[in-house]
Amino acid sequence: xxxxxxxxxxxxxxxxxxxxxxxxxxxxxxxxxxxxxxxxxxxxxxxxxxxxxxxxxxxxxxxxxxxxxxxxxxxxxxxxxxxxxxxxxxxxxxxxxxxxxxxxxxxxxxxx
Amino acid sequence: xxxxxxxxxxxxxxxxxxxxxxxxxxxxxxxxxxxxxxxxxxxxxxxxxxxxxxxxxxxxxxxxxxxxxxxxxxxxxxxxxxxxxxxxxxxxxxxxxxxxxxxxxxxxxxxxxx
Numbered sequence: 001x002x003x004x005x006x007x008x009x010x011x012x013x014x015x016x017x018x019x020x021x022x023x024x025x026x027x028x029x030x031x032x033x034x035x036x037x038x039x040x041x042x043x044x045x046x047x048x049x050x051x052x053x054x055x056x057x058x059x060x061x062x063x064x065x066x067x068x069x070x071x072x073x074x075x076x077x078x079x080x081x082x083x084x085x086x087x088x089x090x091x092x093x094x095x096x097x098x099x100x101x102x103x104x105x106x107x108x109x110x111x112x
Numbered sequence: 113x114x115x116x117x118x119x120x121x122x123x124x125x126x127x128x129x130x131x132x133x134x135x136x137x138x139x140x141x142x143x144x145x146x147x148x149x150x151x152x153x154x155x156x157x158x159x160x161x162x163x164x165x166x167x168x169x170x171x172x173x174x175x176x177x178x179x180x181x182x183x184x185x186x187x188x189x190x191x192x193x194x195x196x197x198x199x200x201x202x203x204x205x206x207x208x209x210x211x212x213x214x215x216x217x218x219x220x221x222x223x224x225x226x
Contacts, residue, residue: 004154032211032212032213034214036217042219043116043203043217043218043219043220044155044203044205044217045217046214046216049214051212089154089155091154093212093215095211095212097143097207097209097210097211097212097213098160098162098167098168099145099157099160099168100145100147100155100157100205100215101157102154102155102156103154104152104153104154105152105153105154
């Protein structure tokens with residue numbers, strides 16, 4: 001079946017620290033992979049995506065590389081800001097697009 | 113384009129009452145999804161429409177839940193005889209009928225059953 005496992009939170013970092021949030025997946029076929037971000041009181045927003053192996057998605061200083069050999073899509077940022085405090089969700093969809101599968105989310109708090 | 117719109121944003125209801133939520137997707141999006149999210153969890157899939165056809169429905173969806181998308185545009189999600197366990201954020205999302213594309217989410221309807 002299809003599923004996503006992501007790093008348990010919460011994660012607390014100081015401003016300018018390096019961020020990694022781990023995500024691994026199980027999928028039939030060739031999935032597309034996504035990171036969504038949810039700020040307090042808001043809906044999910046797409047942060048970045050990758051649609052095939054070795055693709056790197058990037059946005060707002062965040063990056064994630066689609067690693068088929070390790071079935072992973074880890075999220076990284078070199079220097080986090082207070083404004084990055086949010087919950088981050090790893091997700092996948094398959095070729096049919098009939099469902100998105102989400103991880104449980106990782107809460108990030110960045111302190112000044 | 114105003115994005116995916118959900119109404120109401122908040123709903124408080126008494127146990128046993130029926131509630132209905134509305135979702136207006138992005139206008140050119142043929143795909144529409146409903147998800148449920150509880151505190152500290154990721155979104156849980158409920159159902160999926162391609163135009164007006166309901167093509168996928170979660171096995172976790174009880175018979176008290178029903179969704180429609182009568183003209184392939186807006187959708188409604190109805191919960192009959194609400195229970196306290198139905199308290200959650202109900203999210204709607206839409207996407208294009210293109211392989212490997214992302215879904216765009218609304219801000220959700222927060223349901224509280226008292």
